[in-house]
Amino acid sequence: MIKELTIEHLIHKDKPRVFLRFENNTEASGLVRNLLGGEWSFTQRAWHIAYEENIFEKVCDLFYKYQVRVFLKNEYTPHNTSQKIGEKKPVAPLPSLSEEASEKLNEFDMWMKSRRYSENTINTYANAIEVFLSFYNTKPISEINNEDLIKFNNDYILANKFSASYQNQVINAVKLFFRIVELKTMRPELIHRPKSPKLLPNVLSKEEIKQILQAPSNIKHKAMLSLIYSCGLRRSELLNLKLTDIDSKRGLVIIRQAKGRKDRIAPLSEKILKLLRDYYNAHKPNVWLFEGQDKKSQYDERSLANVLKQALEKSGISKPVSLHWLRHSYATHLLENGTDLRYIQEILGHSSSRTTEIYTHVSNHNIQRITSPFDNL
Numbered sequence: 375m376i377k378e379l380t381i382e383h384l385i386h387k388d389k390p391r392v393f394l395r396f397e398n399n400t401e402a403s404g405l406v407r408n409l410l411g412g413e414w415s416f417t418q419r420a421w422h423i424a425y426e427e428n429i430f431e432k433v434c435d436l437f438y439k440y441q442v443r444v445f446l447k448n449e450y451t452p453h454n455t456s457q458k459i460g461e462k463k464p465v466a467p468l469p470s471l472s473e474e475a476s477e478k479l480n481e482f483d484m485w486m487k488s489r490r491y492s493e494n495t496i497n498t499y500a501n502a503i504e505v506f507l508s509f510y511n512t513k514p515i516s517e518i519n520n521e522d523l524i525k526f527n528n529d530y531i532l533a534n535k536f537s538a539s540y541q542n543q544v545i546n547a548v549k550l551f552f553r554i555v556e557l558k559t560m561r562p563e564l565i566h567r568p569k570s571p572k573l574l575p576n577v578l579s580k581e582e583i584k585q586i587l588q589a590p591s592n593i594k595h596k597a598m599l600s601l602i603y604s605c606g607l608r609r610s611e612l613l614n615l616k617l618t619d620i621d622s623k624r625g626l627v628i629i630r631q632a633k634g635r636k637d638r639i640a641p642l643s644e645k646i647l648k649l650l651r652d653y654y655n656a657h658k659p660n661v662w663l664f665e666g667q668d669k670k671s672q673y674d675e676r677s678l679a680n681v682l683k684q685a686l687e688k689s690g691i692s693k694p695v696s697l698h699w700l701r702h703s704y705a706t707h708l709l710e711n712g713t714d715l716r717y718i719q720e721i722l723g724h725s726s727s728r729t730t731e732i733y734t735h736v737s738n739h740n741i742q743r744i745t746s747p748f749d750n751l
Contacts, residue, residue: 376402376537378443381433383425386415390425393418394433397536398501398543400494401696405436408676409683414497419468419505439694468508475507478515482555490635502547505530520561523548575702575732578695583703585689586682595681597653598664598673601627602697605640606704606722608633609697613672615663617654622647629723638723705733 379402380395394412396402403421406412410433412421426432434444471479482503486496509526510518523545531541552558578586583603590596602612611629619628625647626639642650659665664673678697686695701722708718719730 375399375440376442378445379433379437380445381430382420384418384422386418386422391422392425392429392433393420393422395420397534398498398540399537400498402437402442404679408679409436411676414501416504419501419508439692468505469511471504471508472511474515475504475511478551478555479503479507482551485554492633498543499547499550502544503551506544506548506551515556518552523560575706576693576695576699577706578693578699578703580707582689582691582693583700583707585691586685586695586700589685589688590681593649593653593656594664595685597649598678598681599685599700600646600649603700603704604643604646605629606701606708607640608701609675609678613662613664613675613678616661617659617663620650620663622651632723636723636725638720640721702733705730709733 376396376399382393382395384391384393394406406421410423412423415422437444479500483496483500486499506526509530510522531544549560552560587596587600587603590599598612601607605627611632619630621628625642627642628637628639630637632638660669662672666673682695682697705718705722715727715730719727722730724730
């Protein structure tokens, strides 16, 4: 999650809009898009939302639980009085893309789509390349070299104190862009790239999971949240499920073309199958397992996020829980129940066992058995 955010009021396309400027971050972008109805501006390179009289308080309330510092026109918001008051200048807008850069970016975008990159990856890489090429908008792309990449890293990324994860995203995108579009090899190893922090996954207790899943009175909402937890699904995997992906006779759900473009299966318990049957009898979906209001399209991501938000409010859980926490909790609880790590890897769809092994660090299965020497004093 981001550490700080700058709010700026601008007239955009003849309408008052509120621009939220922060370093590139998938989680923060998802909150702005799904919960605030944010739209991305390629010219301003920032998310923007509709102006409301209480919009400042609304943004502060949304990011408060993530301990994000919020700034307004360079003036620090008294959002957390324990922090020092100071000034934060928003990142200076870069020049617009040249015509050549726009064409090259479009070519790169089409290549990523042809290779079936995920929408999130395409947006992340396209935004990164747009920033990089805007930084060198007066220089022909064919003349950009490794020294320019180093200068961009020093004068833009480091100077603006962007995160290590954003730095790595941009450099990876630039490397791929020049290899594909310009048939040129950039050498990012010349840049000192910090290691990404090793963060432990967020995990809820079984009691908290039970509270969340029992909170919705709407059977559709209950089924969606329960299926995410009971099968360790990603949000997109749940929304992409079709009726034909549920194999009730074998007790399996088929997750098609998930992350990495791979199919996989996950077990369905009798309890979740009964809930899904009750949901089906109540709603009679046609194609998608969870349909939108028009019965022709998938359920909306923003609406799914709101389902979780309402469940958290009703259950009284104040933690900044996201849908992905349910997946993390499922994996950890499987491990605590004695499930072999290799099976968990298969169920979650991890390409590397190292990704799955991180759950061993948050499982309390063995830690609780350890006796502190303090107890024997």
